[in-house]
Amino acid sequence: VATRVAIELADARGFRYTDLDDDLLERGRRWLAEGVVPEGQQVRERRVYRWGDLAIKFFPLVSKPRLRDRFRPSAAVRSADTYRRIRPVPSPRPRLALEAGDGASLLVYDWVDGDSVDVLWGVDEAAIAALPAFLASMHERRVFHGDFHVHNFVWDGEAWVLLDLVGVRHALRSFARGRRLAIDHWAYLLWGLDHHAGADEAEVRPLFDEYTRLSPTLAPRDWRKVVRGWRGLLRRAGQL
Numbered sequence: 001v002a003t004r005v006a007i008e009l010a011d012a013r014g015f016r017y018t019d020l021d022d023d024l025l026e027r028g029r030r031w032l033a034e035g036v037v038p039e040g041q042q043v044r045e046r047r048v049y050r051w052g053d054l055a056i057k058f059f060p061l062v063s064k065p066r067l068r069d070r071f072r073p074s075a076a077v078r079s080a081d082t083y084r085r086i087r088p089v090p091s092p093r094p095r096l097a098l099e100a101g102d103g104a105s106l107l108v109y110d111w112v113d114g115d116s117v118d119v120l121w122g123v124d125e126a127a128i129a130a131l132p133a134f135l136a137s138m139h140e141r142r143v144f145h146g147d148f149h150v151h152n153f154v155w156d157g158e159a160w161v162l163l164d165l166v167g168v169r170h171a172l173r174s175f176a177r178g179r180r181l182a183i184d185h186w187a188y189l190l191w192g193l194d195h196h197a198g199a200d201e202a203e204v205r206p207l208f209d210e211y212t213r214l215s216p217t218l219a220p221r222d223w224r225k226v227v228r229g230w231r232g233l234l235r236r237a238g239q240l
């Protein structure tokens with residue numbers, strides 16, 4: 001099975017990642033050209049839309065492109081490629097990535113029907129209990145999300161699904177760096193659970209301990225570094 005198939009249109013180019021009907025291709029072309037999905041529900045203005053069981057995300061052109069942005073694939077194509085690279089870590093399946101001549105791009109991918117962790121905190125025990133294994137499996141595969149905030153992963157009823165893949169870093173070889181990034185993930189999670197769901201440190205700690213049983217990346221004594229990271233985030237947000 002081909003992993004992706006190149007698409008050339010008059011005013012856009014890109015790839016499809018699944019079988020695609022002409023109707024969706026034509027809509028994608030129009031969405032990219034117009035910068036909006038009129039038939040969809042707006043999730044985030046001019047950024048993310050839902051249309052049926054599909055999500056549509058716009059990556060606007062970079063106004064002052066850095067040199068590397070001129071030579072690497074568009075953000076939509078990079079996101080779609082990352083889906084495959086991080087498997088079996090769950091993330092929404094890409095269907096179509098299109099880029100315009102100016103570098104703006106659009107990704108059509110599966111909509112995940114679910115909720116974020118701050119919504120499920122204290123509500124869905126199975127979802128919360130699955131958090132340590134979710135982080136452990138990412139870190140085992142050296143998948144580090146550069147922006148691991150609580151709205152960048154959702155529970156689909158069976159598993160945690162990672163969103164916003166453009167923020168996923170390439171696998172890093174340095175062990176020390178992996179530890180640092182894992183601590184950052186936990187600090188971000190603690191910050192988000194406190195900020196959005198009113199969770200406290202003592203409630204999150206058992207999840208971390210469970211994580212350290214599943215992953216060799218960190219040990220229980222690293223919790224104090226997580227708490228320090230969280231305080232740093234609070235300071236940055238002007239909350240401390």
Ligand SMILES: Nc1ncnc2c1ncn2[C@@H]1O[C@H](COP(=O)(O)OP(=O)(O)OP(=O)(O)O)[C@@H](O)[C@H]1O
Binds near residue numbers: 113
């Ligand atoms: N495929 C999807 N399924 C379900 N919800 C989605 C999907 N894609 C995006 N969302 C929702 O839209 C929000 C924004 O999407 P995303 O994180 O990709 O955009 P973003 O603009 O890069 O966000 P941010 O920079 O704040 O992280 C997500 O937090 C999530 O609530």
Ligand SMILES: [Mg+2]
Binds near residue numbers: 151152163164
């Ligand atoms: Mg996001």
